[in-house]
Amino acid sequence: MDTSNKNSVLYSVSNFMERVRETKRRRAAMKMRKGIHKKYLQKMLLLMGVIFLGSCGHHKDEYHSVVDKFEDLGKDYQGTTLSSDPFLEEYNTIEITEGGHTFLIPERKSELQSYKCSECHSKPVAQLKGKEFQKAHWNIKLQHANQDAMNCLTCHNAQDMDHLISLTGSQIDFNYSYKVCNQCHSKQFEDWKGGAHGKRIESWAAPRASFTCVNCHNPHKPGFESKWPAKFNTQKRQDRD
Numbered sequence: 709m710d711t712s713n714k715n716s717v718l719y720s721v722s723n724f725m726e727r728v729r730e731t732k733r734r735r736a737a738m739k740m741r742k743g744i745h746k747k748y749l750q751k752m753l754l755l756m757g758v759i760f761l762g763s764c765g766h767h768k769d770e771y772h773s774v775v776d777k778f779e780d781l782g783k784d785y786q787g788t789t790l791s792s793d794p795f796l797e798e799y800n801t802i803e804i805t806e807g808g809h810t811f812l813i814p815e816r817k818s819e820l821q822s823y824k825c826s827e828c829h830s831k832p833v834a835q836l837k838g839k840e841f842q843k844a845h846w847n848i849k850l851q852h853a854n855q856d857a858m859n860c861l862t863c864h865n866a867q868d869m870d871h872l873i874s875l876t877g878s879q880i881d882f883n884y885s886y887k888v889c890n891q892c893h894s895k896q897f898e899d900w901k902g903g904a905h906g907k908r909i910e911s912w913a914a915p916r917a918s919f920t921c922v923n924c925h926n927p928h929k930p931g932f933e934s935k936w937p938a939k940f941n942t943q944k945r946q947d948r949d
């Protein structure tokens with residue numbers, strides 16, 4: 709046998725042996741996997757059994773359903789210890805109850821520039837007009853509803869300027885001005901009471917404190933201006949409005 713022949717035989721033999729080893733390895737792997745599957749299945753069955761037994765067992769700490777668990781654990785629930793109080797210190801708030809909802813809203817009178825109104829409005833408006841009187845709060849122009857439906861005295865009380873007035877003539881304190889708005893905007897009012905329209909002050913934790921209508925809407929011009937993102941083209945704003 710010359711060397712090259714000898715080499716090729718040796719090569720074939722080692723090749724064959726290698727394949728045998730490879731087959732053995734594969735079989736072993738298959739076996740192992742099957743074993744794992746089997747063990748896995750056994751564990752699953754055991755677990756299901758435990759769950760099944762557990763759900764029907766009437767042990768003290770086990771429940772038939774998640775709802776049962778919530779109900780049981782919730783029995784002694786005292787609420788969370790989180791509180792909005794520290795955040796609300798800087799706000800001057802008043803408590804209101806509307807339709808079963810009790811919450812805080814910001815006080816308004818101290819925020820009004822020209823309160824008390826009666827400092828000037830001690831006589832009928834007509835007598836305040838004229839050359840000898842300076843124009844006051846001239847910057848207030850009404851842009852709310854149709855002029856036939858609304859003027860200053862729809863909301864302000866000509867007999868007592870320090871108070872607002874309802875459509876049927878009852879007095880409304882400036883701190884409760886939402887009672888003026890809710891006469892015509894009952895849908896937003898309902899949503900606001902429940903907390904869907906408007907916004908919480910500072911935090912969601914109790915006690916609930918919400919902004920009141922006039923914190924966001926100027927009663928004299930309640931609509932918001934539309935806003936446009938920064939322009940990156942040459943289109944003029946008027947073209948889009």
Ligand code: HEC
Pocket residue numbers: 820822823824825826827828829833836837838841842843844845846860861864869
């Ligand atoms: C500094 C004095 C002054 C104060 C304070 C003041 N007003 Fe007046 N107000 C006037 C005068 C003057 C007029 C007459 C209208 C004008 O300016 O020509 C007037 C007119 C009005 C009118 C009628 C506008 C019209 O033409 O029908 C209303 C409503 C009104 N005031 C509401 C208030 C309310 C509400 C307050 C308090 C939050 C207030 N004013 C505080 C001076 C005052």
Ligand code: HEC
Pocket residue numbers: 816819820821822823845848849850852858859860861862863864872882885888922927928
């Ligand atoms: C839709 C109801 C409504 C109408 C109409 C209305 N007001 Fe008012 N006005 C209010 C409310 C509510 C406030 C209190 C706002 C707040 O709490 O910030 C107020 C506040 C004011 C104030 C005090 C503002 C300040 O910061 O000192 C003046 C003055 C006033 N109104 C004058 C007028 C005049 C004049 C007109 C007519 C041109 C008019 N209002 C029409 C509801 C109205």
Ligand code: HEC
Pocket residue numbers: 852853854857858862863885886888889890891892893921922925926927930931932
């Ligand atoms: C007497 C009825 C009446 C009262 C009171 C009243 N509103 Fe209105 N409001 C209207 C009408 C009418 C419109 C116009 C509705 C429309 O254009 O669809 C309007 C429009 C609005 C709008 C939408 C403006 C826009 O341009 O989209 C807001 C916000 C608003 N009011 C807030 C208030 C607030 C806040 C108060 C209380 C201070 C108030 N309204 C009191 C009748 C009223």
Ligand code: HEC
Pocket residue numbers: 886889890893896897900905906907919920921922923924925932
């Ligand atoms: C925290 C701010 C905030 C408070 C508080 C708030 N609003 Fe609004 N309101 C908004 C915003 C924001 C809009 C949407 C404006 C828009 O889409 O242009 C709006 C819209 C409205 C509209 C117009 C609805 C429409 O579809 O065009 C009315 C009316 C209105 N609010 C009334 C009220 C009344 C009444 C209250 C009090 C009971 C109130 N809002 C409290 C922020 C507020």
